[in-house]
Amino acid sequence: APSINEARAGPASCSTSSKDTYDYIVVGSGPGALPVADRLSEAGHSVLLLEKGPASSGRWGGTMKPSWLSGTNLTRFDVPGLCNQIWADRNGIACTDYDQLAGCILGGGAAINSGLYWKPHPEDWNMSFPAGWKNPDMQESVSKVFSRLPGTMYPSMDGKLYLPQGYNTISAGLTQGGWTSIVANDQNDQRNKTFSHTTYYFSGGERGGPMATYLLTASQRKNFAFWTGAAVKRVVRTGGHVTGVEVECSGGTTTINVTPNTGRVVISAGTFGSAKILWRSGIGPKDQLNVVKQSGDGATMVSSDQWIDLPVGYNLYDHVGTDLEIAHPNIVNYDFYAAYNRPASGDSQSYLNGRTGILTQAAPNFGPMFWDIITPSDGINRHLHWQARVEGSRSTSMTLTQYLGTGSVSRGRLTINSQLKTIVSTSPYLNNAGDVAAVVQGVQNLRDGLAKVSGLTWIRPSSSQSSAAFVNSIAANPGSRNSNHWIGTNKMGTDDGRSGGTAVVDTDTKVYGTDNLFVVDASIFPGHVTSNPTAAILIVSEHAVSKILALPFPAAAA
Numbered sequence: 369a370p371s372i373n374e375a376r377a378g379p380a381s382c383s384t385s386s387k388d389t390y391d392y393i394v395v396g397s398g399p400g401a402l403p404v405a406d407r408l409s410e411a412g413h414s415v416l417l418l419e420k421g422p423a424s425s426g427r428w429g430g431t432m433k434p435s436w437l438s439g440t441n442l443t444r445f446d447v448p449g450l451c452n453q454i455w456a457d458r459n460g461i462a463c464t465d466y467d468q469l470a471g472c473i474l475g476g477g478a479a480i481n482s483g484l485y486w487k488p489h490p491e492d493w494n495m496s497f498p499a500g501w502k503n504p505d506m507q508e509s510v511s512k513v514f515s516r517l518p519g520t521m522y523p524s525m526d527g528k529l530y531l532p533q534g535y536n537t538i539s540a541g542l543t544q545g546g547w548t549s550i551v552a553n554d555q556n557d558q559r560n561k562t563f564s565h566t567t568y569y570f571s572g573g574e575r576g577g578p579m580a581t582y583l584l585t586a587s588q589r590k591n592f593a594f595w596t597g598a599a600v601k602r603v604v605r606t607g608g609h610v611t612g613v614e615v616e617c618s619g620g621t622t623t624i625n626v627t628p629n630t631g632r633v634v635i636s637a638g639t640f641g642s643a644k645i646l647w648r649s650g651i652g653p654k655d656q657l658n659v660v661k662q663s664g665d666g667a668t669m670v671s672s673d674q675w676i677d678l679p680v681g682y683n684l685y686d687h688v689g690t691d692l693e694i695a696h697p698n699i700v701n702y703d704f705y706a707a708y709n710r711p712a713s714g715d716s717q718s719y720l721n722g723r724t725g726i727l728t729q730a731a732p733n734f735g736p737m738f739w740d741i742i743t744p745s746d747g748i749n750r751h752l753h754w755q756a757r758v759e760g761s762r763s764t765s766m767t768l769t770q771y772l773g774t775g776s777v778s779r780g781r782l783t784i785n786s787q788l789k790t791i792v793s794t795s796p797y798l799n800n801a802g803d804v805a806a807v808v809q810g811v812q813n814l815r816d817g818l819a820k821v822s823g824l825t826w827i828r829p830s831s832s833q834s835s836a837a838f839v840n841s842i843a844a845n846p847g848s849r850n851s852n853h854w855i856g857t858n859k860m861g862t863d864d865g866r867s868g869g870t871a872v873v874d875t876d877t878k879v880y881g882t883d884n885l886f887v888v889d890a891s892i893f894p895g896h897v898t899s900n901p902t903a904a905i906l907i908v909s910e911h912a913v914s915k916i917l918a919l920p921f922p923a924a925a926a
C-alpha cells in the first residue's frame with residue numbers, strides 16, 4: 369500500500385563537538401514545538417531543534433514495533449490501533465523525571481496519544497486567554513493549522529467506521545434524550561447538548577499529525593537541524609539575555625550558542641519539562657530555585673543575584689476526568705492489547721495491504737464524543753467534553769469519561785524535588801464549589817439523557833447512587849482524575865509575575881525579565897480548552913511564532 373510514511377533523512381544524534389550557532393534553538397518536539405520550528409525555518413532563520421528522547425515514527429528512524437510490522441517502515445507509533453500499548457509498555461518512551469505520564473520521544477505527546485483532534489470553541493480563547501489571543505485574533509492560526517492538518521472522522525482508507533455499535537448505541541440514546549448530532553470541527557461553536565463522531569488528526573490510515581507535516585517541511589530546509597537524545601539542562605544567560613543552552617548528550621554535556629545579540633531560544637518542553645528548564649536556569653519562585661540550588665545542579669547554577677522571581681509551576685491544570693460505565697448487549701469489544709502482538713490475521717492484512725479496518729482507529733474504539741455547558745450559581749460557564757470508548761469491566765461495557773475544561777476555576781501547583789523530578793504537589797482537581805457543581809450536574813444530565821435506552825445497564829454510578837454521591841466518592845487526585853492534558857505552569861498574561869502578577873510569559877510568549885527567551889507549549893495556557901488539547905496547542909504555536917517573528921530585536925542588539 370502507498371504509505372505516507374516513507375523514510376526521510378532522520379534526526380542527527382546529539383553532538384558534543386558541534387561548534388555551530390543558530391538564530392533559534394527550539395527545545396522539544398511536541399505540538400508546541402513543531403509549528404514554531406517550521407515557521408522560523410521557513411522565514412529563513414537557522415534553527416536547531418533539540419529533543420531529549422529517541423525517534424518514534426518509522427519516517428524518522430524509529431524502530432519500536434511488534435513483529436507483524438517488521439519489514440515495514442511502520443512503528444508502534446504509526447499504527448493508530450496500537451496507541452493503547454503506552455498503558456502496557458512505556459519503557460524508553462515515557463519521561464522518567466516527572467511523577468505523571470508524558471512522552472519523552474520525538475513528537476512528544478503527539479507520538480503516543482490517541483490523535484483526538486478538536487477545533488476549539490470560541491470560549492476556549494475568550495474566557496482565559498489575554499488580549500491578542502481572543503477568538504477573532506486566533507482565526508488565522510486556526511485556518512493555518514486545519515489547512516495543513518484537516519483531521520478526519522473516517523480514518524480507514526475505505527471510508528468505513530469499524531465496530532460502530534458503541535457509537536450507535538450511545539448516539540441513539542442521546543438523540544432520544546434531546547441531544548443533537550453535529551460534525552464537531554465544522555460546528556465548533558456548538559458544544560452544548562451535542563454529539564459527534566470522533567475526529568482524529570490521522571492521515572493515510574497512519575498517525576500522521578505534526579510530525580508528518582510541520583516537521584516534514586522543516587526537515588527539507590538546509591537551515592534546519594534536529595537532534596534526538598539531546599536533553600537541555602538549562603539556558604545560559606547573563607541577566608535577561610540568553611546566549612545559548614547547555615545540552616546533555618550521551619557522550620557528555622556541551623553548550624550550543626545562539627547567534628550573538630539576535631539569537632533566541634524557544635522552550636517547548638511541555639508543561640512539566642519547560643517549568644523544569646526554567647527552574648534549572650534560575651527562573652521561578654525562590655522556594656523552588658533553592659531546591660535546585662541544593663541539588664546536583666547547585667554548584668553550577670546561575671548565582672542567586674541573577675535569579676528571576678516568576679510564578680513558574682503555579683496555575684497547573686488538567687481536565688478533571690470522571691469515568692462512568694454502562695453496559696449494553698449490542699456493544700462489541702475489540703481486544704487492542706492482544707492485537708499488539710497478534711492481531712487477527714484479517715485485521716493485520718487489511719491494515720498492511722490498504723490501511724483499512726479497525727487498526728486505523730485509535731484504541732479503544734472511541735465515540736461518540738459529546739458536549740454539555742453548565743453554568744453553576746457563580747455564573748461562570750463550565751464546558752464538559754465527554755468521550756465514550758469501548759472498554760470496561762464487561763465485554764459489553766463502555767466507559768464514558770467526562771472532562772471539565774473551559775471555565776474551571778480550580779488550579780494546582782507543580783514543584784521540583786532534590787532529585788530534580790517534577791511533582792504535582794497540589795492537585796488541581798475540584799477545589800472550587802462551582803467546578804464540583806458542574807461535574808455533578810453533567811453526570812446527572814447524561815443519566816437523564818440516556819434514561820430511555822432499553823437494555824442499558826448503569827455500572828458506575830449504580831442506578832441507586834446519586835450523582836453527587838458518585839462524584840464525591842472519587843478522589844480528587846491524579847491517580848483517580850488524571851486526563852494527561854496538563855497545562856498552565858508558565859502562564860501567559862499581562863500581569864508580570866515579577867511584580868505580584870500571575871504570568872510567567874507576556875503576550876509575545878517571552879519570559880518576563882528576559883529579552884530573548886520564549887516558552888511555547890501547553891504550559892503557557894492560562895486556562896483549559898473544552899476538548900483534548902493537541903489542536904489548540906498547534907494553534908497557539910502558530911500564533912506564537914507569528915508574534916515572535918514580528919518582534920523587533922532589543923535596541924542594543926540591532
Ligand SMILES: Cc1cc2nc3c(=O)[nH]c(=O)nc-3n(C[C@H](O)[C@H](O)[C@H](O)COP(=O)(O)OP(=O)(O)OC[C@H]3O[C@@H](n4cnc5c(N)ncnc54)[C@H](O)[C@@H]3O)c2cc1C
Nearest residue numbers: 396398400420472476477481484600638641889890900902
Ligand atoms: C497517553 C496520552 C494520550 C493523550 N491523548 C490525547 C489525544 O487523543 N488528543 C489530544 O489532543 N491530546 C492528547 N493528549 C495530550 C497531548 O498529547 C498533550 O497535551 C500535548 O502533547 C502537549 O504538547 P506540548 O508540546 O506542550 O508537550 P509534549 O507533547 O509533552 O512535548 C514536549 C517535548 O519536549 C521534550 N523535552 C522535555 N524536556 C526536554 C529537555 N530538557 N530537553 C529536550 N527535550 C525535552 C519531550 O521529550 C517532548 O518530546 C494525550 C496525552 C497522553 C500522555
